Amino acid sequence: MSDLEGRTLDRYKLKQLIGKGGMADVYLGYDPRFERTVAVKVFRRDDEDLLRRFIREARLMANLRHASLMPIYDAGESVLDGLTQYYIVMPFMENGTLRGRIRRQPPLSLQEISNYLTHIADALDYIHKRGIIHRDIKSSNVLLDTEGRCYLSDFGIARTATDATMTTTGGVLGTVDYVAPELFEEGQKANAYSDLYSLGILLFEMVTRRFPFAAESQIALIAMHINNPPPSPRRLVPQISAPTEKVILKALAKRPELRYATATTFAEAFCLSLTPRSGENTTSEVTPRREPVSTDPGDAKTAVKPVALSTLSVRPAPLAGLTESHLLPATNAPFAQQPAGVMQHSPRLRRMTMVALALVMLLAVMAPALFFVLGHHQLRPVTPTPEAPQPVVQIHTAATPTARATMTPTPNITATAHVATATAEQQVKSAKATALAQPTGSTATGDVQTAPTGNALYTDPLNNSGAPATAQANWNESNSCTFQGDGYHVTSRSALVTCMESSHSYRDATISVDMTLLNGQIGGVIFRMSSVPFVGNYAGYLFEVDSQGNYSFSCSSITAGNTVLKEGSIPHGFRSGYHVKNTLQIVMNGSSLSFYINGVFLDQETDTAFAAGTMGFLALSASAVYSHLRIYSIA
Structure with missing residues (x-):
């Protein structure tokens, strides 16, 4: 019932959807009679048994008097657009849950x-x-x-x-x-x-x-x-x-x-x-x-x-600002190769990595040619300065130059439906103009105006590993990373599993992909990832989303672990639960990183840890399907 935003229910003006429950939605509202902000809980299910519970909850709360129990101001029913809406009015708690x-x-x-x-x-x-x-x-x-x-x-x-x-x-x-x-x-x-x-x-x-x-x-x-x-x-x-x-x-x-x-x-x-x-x-x-x-x-x-x-790992409270706990497989090898696609952040691995990096530095003094090799595996790339501009996007691939011609451009990424009627060329021009006219950010309602995009670098439905563009990207394929008819499946039993493509390296670009959680905790996108020598692991950024609409943006380093840079709840427009599709969007523009879900602006962060790298998808104690990948350059 997010369509109740901006409507008036009885005397209560519903401003914004701020929460979803099993049988009701909660709106930030305003009571003009007493001139106060309130929370309005509106029943949203077509179920007689749940409706009886909802009415019973209102009566139960109205008869309880305790300083640490949520009081209710009002409860009732009102007809809106020919439908009877049942509601409970409570104080609005500014500090959330x-x-x-x-x-x-x-x-x-x-x-x-x-x-x-x-x-x-x-x-x-x-x-x-x-x-x-x-x-x-x-x-x-x-x-x-x-x-x-x-x-x-x-x-x-x-x-x-x-x-x-x-x-x-x-x-x-x-x-x-x-x-x-x-x-x-x-x-x-x-x-x-x-x-x-x-x-x-x-x-x-x-x-x-x-x-x-x-x-x-x-x-x-x-x-x-x-x-x-x-x-x-x-x-x-x-x-x-x-x-x-x-x-x-x-x-x-x-x-x-x-x-x-x-x-x-x-x-x-x-x-x-x-x-x-x-x-x-x-x-x-x-x-x-x-x-x-x-x-x-x-x-x-x-x-x-x-x-x-x-x-199993001990799970953090949903999207808590902590490192996920992963267990290393038993091995006696000092630099054992970890299973492809699984990120590990244990203290033992960090110590091994420090020893490996020290060894690399020593060998670098003795063999200058090693610098050329390590140049493709920078642990913390340096963001280019304005005085020394770098190419907008770098693509490293062993495919022939004609391979890019097989990529089929898809419509530009926008949050306004009316732009979809324009041609692809007009969309690109509009996006560039918007990006130059104003910084990417939120409007009064928190929605993105137009995600700045340019030429299509890579588009893929992700449902056929034999398709030319998919084969060129060289995606992981294993028991945890599989292509099926509905998309690219990423499955995790407990640890954080990542499934990546290894042929492209993106610097300034937009990424858009549809994600469907089938079960479990968390899915999301990894980007600007780079391989770490000897360890067989990766470092870069993670954009994670759970089934209830909570998100987290973090920086993953082998030596420092997983550092949460931003986390919060999606304000509106998110489809919660399982077997529902949500579109995740990321805009990488230098050190500026912006995040959207279903066209709703979430956050813009500045970080210089990683300047370029490949991308992929993740699952933490979950199964997720990714489809309709679209990556555009920022011209």
Whole structure:
């Protein structure tokens, strides 16, 4: 229902779509009667059962009075364009969700975590005493105001002791990352103990900026909740004390009776564990380690095949500003070649790389000819200065000069539909004129006017490895990188997998590609990538997007790991979920890098780490399909 932007529902003016849920959209709105900004939650599904839940949520929230529960201003229904729209009006929380705060820098301090946990626990005990089980405790359901107070929200799947429908079905609802293991057993229903387990996951996420369990499918993740002990929080965050770790692990006990009796008891135990010992400072930031952590699976039996944590990475909270954890294959070779397309960022690999680079420098003194070889593998290329201009785009290929003629130009990349009726030549001229007239950026609505593009360098539907342009590009083909009828499939079980073409090197150009996530976490584009000598790995930029519309832009260096330069949420126009197509666009113009999704401007960053290189696609614990690749030069 993004078409409700700019409309008036009852007396509320809906300005902008700011969030999507399972059964409702949330709009930034304005209430002229009280002259205040509000959040308007509008039901958007054609489902009678979900509508009953939505109305029930409004009534439930209206009867709850607690300082840490999201209040509601109004609720009702209104006819718009002949359709009845149901809505709930709440305060607008300027600081967004706790999930967003966890992902931002700097990390939460232990004192901030303690304050949030105390308020959430107090609200949880309040509803538990009234016979209400929330069933969806998670960081995205906790909202923050400008004063730093937090509010528990979203009672859409909560159940009460008097709700016969919800208590007799016994169905498992909620987000699998947070669901208690006993709820996957037949005949088990959600209760206060299962809410407390979800609160324990939330605490683990706040402290470590990661989830304790990660898997490529929900079935595997369920098995880990049932079988595997959580990883040691102290190995991820060395600053926390042993008593603090003990509190977190007790909250995540597999057996409900071994957890805390109440949420308040849990919060108090955590606060007491923060009592400073000699030399400790509880107000300092908690900085997670970047090393991968693995533990052995437990001995509990289950109908689902257990998944060994030793084969999986510990997943960060979605798009957190941390390095992905990858496990190196067992090898005794000091410079073992890693599997093609898999990026590794372990400390051991960094040490090996430093030794390799030192060796390269020594050999360079003895053999000047080596400079010519390494000139094609610069780890951190230098951006050309204005006094020494470089070619706009460099293409290195072993193909014959006639090979470029086989590339079929596609329409120019624009965010305004009316330009599509113009000819390709007019589009190019318009794009150049726009690029010269004003810097690429956002308008008042955040949409890109026209992405600056020039001559088509490479266009490819990516559905046939034998096509001339595809064969010329020399794409990776393996179990993780396959061409199929609907596009180029990139599949990752746990580590970050990259599938690249190796024939072209792009400096100043635009990249546009359609991405369809089939399952899992994250997909995206890698660009200005270069190979690192001896190590068999790559360095460059990553533009990542998850299924819920969160994005991240990072710089990947073998020696420094993955550094997040920018992350956030797509303001509007993103199609969330799986098996839906979104168009990712990147504009590379010198050190200026701009990012768009479906024509919506996201961000413009300046970085000089990498000036040119090849491109490809990525998947992190996900399967994604890429199609209709279009790359244009910037003239």
